[in-house]
Amino acid sequence: MSQPLQGKIALVAGATRGAGRGIAVELGAAGATVYVTGRSTRARRSEYDRPETIEDTADLVTEAGGHGIAVPTDHLDPAQVRTLVERIDGEQGRLDILANDIWGGEKLFEWDTTVWEHNLDNGLRLLRLAVETHAITSHHALPLLLRRPGGLVVEMTDGTADYNRDNYRVNFFYDLAKASVLRMAFSLGHELGPRGATAVALTPGWLRSEMMLEHYGVREDNWRDALDKVPHFAISETPRYVGRAVAALAADPEVSRFNGHSLSSGALAQEYGFTDLDGSRPxxxxxxxxxxxxxxPADTTGYR
Structure with missing residues (x-):
């Protein structure tokens, strides 16, 4: 099996579940050493109170062919992030890939609720978790990433720049959070490009994360049962699909052509030729x- 990222060091910030886990596992499958962070561990759960842990993600990375290293980290705490980066520097002396996937807002936002009706504390915490964490992580990790040319930063968000520009997303706080991360990639592109690194924004499609499957009362092996209630869910994808997008970007010697751009898993599948786990390209x-x-009417013909 080809491992184009053998010898590369990655940090997936926010890798407990969902897209972060998918990215970490696919980077591992490509041969990378992957540091995975989050707040949910086997010893202690975050406020999500879910069973997924960063240790589980690290084990999956190793099983896939890489080397997974779990480091409990609250990315709202600059001291913890600084300690994390110092550890990577001390153990590896380099950082080649940073995937900023921290989110944490699923239980904080209210659908179709105005800014004056929305719980203010929840909205402000959502912004801190979705935006401030990325800024803190970039501040501490980028000097290490820039030590060698060719580094890649992937800012994970929901929606492409084109789609989010033309569409109101969920509510004021959610819309602002996702647009902010898109802009982060654009800004980082201006700061990293002249210094030999690349920054992109990346969105999955309709993600069949652990939480989404649970919401619809299905599992990955029977997810199509949800189509009776939600027909457009037929276009959904596994977290590994966007993981393969990140792995493809990281292995591309000409990835700088995407610097500052907004990308999606589906568009990159057409660019690089990878598929989702079922062989499709949603x-x-x-x-x-x-x-x-x-x-x-829901019909994925020509879309996957």
Whole structure:
């Protein structure tokens, strides 16, 4: 099995579950050593109170062919992030890939609720978790990443720049959080590009995360049972799909052509030729515009 990232060192910030776990595992499958961080460990759960842990993610990275290293980290605490980066520096002396996937807002936002009706404390915490954590992590990790040319920063968000520019997303706080992360990648592109590194924003499509599957009362092996209630869920993808997108970017010697750009898992699958675990190539953001938002019946023909 080809391992184009053998010898590369990655940090996936926010790798407990969902896209972060998928990214970590696929970087491992490509041969990388992957530091995975989050607040949910086998000894202590975060306020999510879910069973997934960073230790489980690290084990999956190793099983996939890489080397997974779990480091409990609250990315709102600059001292903890500084200690994390110092550890990576001391153990590896380099950092080649940073995936900023910290989110933490699923239980904090309210659908279709105005800024004056939304719980203010929850909205402000959502912004801290979604935006401040990324800034803190970049501040401490980028000097190490820039030590060698060719580094890659992936800012994970929800929605492409084009889609989010033209569409209001959920509510004021959610919309602002996701737009902010898109802008982070643009700004980092200006700061990193002249210094030999690349920054991109990346969005999965409709993600079949652990929480989403649970929400619909299905598992990965029977996820299509949810289509009776939510037909457009047919375009959904596994977290490994966006993970393969990150691995492909990290292995591309010409990745700098994407510096500062907004990318999606579906579009990158067409670019690089990878597939989801079932062999398909779902293109959720094109489907969303052309089928779901257009009010057409669910039909993924030509979209996966």
């Amino acid at each position: 293109d959720a953001w094109r489907y969303l515009v052309e089928v779901q938002d257009a009010g057409k």
